[in-house]
Amino acid sequence: MREPGPPGVQNYYPPYELGQPITGIGVGVIIRSESPKYRTGDHVYGNLAYQAYSIHKGVPSLRVLPNVETLPWSVYTGMAGMAGQTAYIGWKLYSKAEKVVGDTVFVSTAAGPVGSAVVQLAKSQGLKVVASTGSDEKVEFVKSIGADIAFNYKTQSTAAILEGLGTGIDIYWDNVGGETLEIAINLLNAHGRIISCGSISQYNAGDTEKYGVKNLIYVMTKRLSMTGFLVFEHPDLIDEFYKEFPQKVASGEIKYTEQRYEGLELAGQAILDVQRGHNKAKAVIVVSNE
Amino acid sequence: MREPGPPGVQNYYPPYELGQPITGIGVGVIIRSESPKYRTGDHVYGNLAYQAYSIHKGVPSLRVLPNVETLPWSVYTGMAGMAGQTAYIGWKLYSKAEKVVGDTVFVSTAAGPVGSAVVQLAKSQGLKVVASTGSDEKVEFVKSIGADIAFNYKTQSTAAILEGLGTGIDIYWDNVGGETLEIAINLLNAHGRIISCGSISQYNAGDTEKYGVKNLIYVMTKRLSMTGFLVFEHPDLIDEFYKEFPQKVASGEIKYTEQRYEGLELAGQAILDVQRGHNKAKAVIVVSNE
Structure with missing residues (x-):
């Protein structure tokens, strides 16, 4: 699932590290922050570990999601996240x-x-x-x-x-x-x-x-x-995406489906389903609900 | 040499007509004109028949070549013509x-x-x-x-x-x-x-x-x-090409080679050489010198 890149080309993501939690695009909540970029309670989007809590050192490149559209947070991992961005861009x-x-x-x-x-x-x-x-x-x-x-x-x-x-x-x-x-x-x-x-x-x-x-x-x-x-190579268009697209999802102008796996213990199954093409919609692993 | 186009796509050129002279990109001289676009003595560039003289009805889409660079006219069929245009565009x-x-x-x-x-x-x-x-x-x-x-x-x-x-x-x-x-x-x-x-x-x-x-x-x-x-689908760039490129050829900034076939009777040989890859440079058929 994280193949090495072609010769001379860095892969999109860093490879997984043995013994470390695997990572993926996710939405999380800031519990404590020492960075002015993030405040407690902020919902953030980015490459997160498959775990209930994690510590990010330095200033991680996580995007704060205002979610004025009050979409379910899971949608920000799919249609209002990378999948939608990919299509939009x-x-x-x-x-x-x-x-x-x-x-x-x-x-x-x-x-x-x-x-x-x-x-x-x-x-x-x-x-x-x-x-x-x-x-x-x-x-x-x-x-x-x-x-x-x-x-x-x-x-x-x-x-x-x-x-x-x-x-x-x-x-x-x-x-x-x-x-x-x-x-x-x-x-x-x-x-x-x-x-x-x-x-x-x-x-x-x-x-x-x-x-x-x-x-x-x-x-x-x-x-x-x-x-x-x-x-990821089009940051301007990603900003534009967030201005335009989530509200279209919220209004129903853009429809989406999700297949939710409730609980981190189903992460393996979710990944297997996607790799085998057995998933029926965007697979979302719900680590915890707020 | 003039294959049918792919399904549903018109070929670049009209197909050759049986019994008619074949045509190709060439330079000619206007001998008599009933169109205000062309005057006697104008050198023109375009799709011309392989013959010493030809009559074009209506207003043909031939381009008048001022040749202020005084290049050999043959160069306008190659480096200062479609080949150069293709590279430039x-x-x-x-x-x-x-x-x-x-x-x-x-x-x-x-x-x-x-x-x-x-x-x-x-x-x-x-x-x-x-x-x-x-x-x-x-x-x-x-x-x-x-x-x-x-x-x-x-x-x-x-x-x-x-x-x-x-x-x-x-x-x-x-x-x-x-x-x-x-x-x-x-x-x-x-x-x-x-x-x-x-x-x-x-x-x-x-x-x-x-x-x-x-x-x-x-x-x-x-x-x-x-x-x-x-x-041919970029007429603006072709105009730009003529402003910029022939003078670079004339100055020697852009170099070219030609393989000249002197006389219409060598046209068949020239075409055969190109199709077989036996030509050593841009093949030019010289129908007549001025």
């Missing part, structure tokens, strides 16, 4: 959708926290949204949040669905890589954009199992762009 | 080199008209230039125009050369696609840029021969961008 920077309303976007793993945010952002801008996900139950969820076409890629052919549109696609939000990426490249229109957000089909593929994408010539002939990004 | 729009002087760029087919322009543009901005080409003679030419490292990819390993840099690469100007693209992706640093200008290794590959690029996950993890573009 990737879409804002690379969809170029402002200029071409009327486009069609294809979103893979559309029922996940990032995918479902992208579906809703795209829909709110008037795009036609085609969404793939891995179960019929998730198909229903993705339709309920506005996807025009949603399908179970395990029982339906992605290529047939995209070809069946008759119009091609203009944007592919890629969470999976591999063959699905190749199919999307085949069906992208001129000036199509690929937003490379994830590559879950390739994470655990051995060297001989990795999928070879054979149609990259279309990047040139169709004048496509393909871009990867990292949410 | 692709580099300007997608290298992001203004912001990160000190970067390393890798250019494939660096002895060709586009590649050699890119080598010189990159060098003039202070980048380190690594260049691959297909013969020892071309290696010498590429070094003579400023490449820091030039190698014959047929006798040396591209992967070994790029790994040997020790620094990775920041920009890959891709003229070839396939395995070379995969190698470049492996060696690109975080935030690396791929400018997809050509894919010559894949043009004539059958479906079973096409190379599958297996490491596109790095687009995400290394936050790469890969972009294709078409020179």
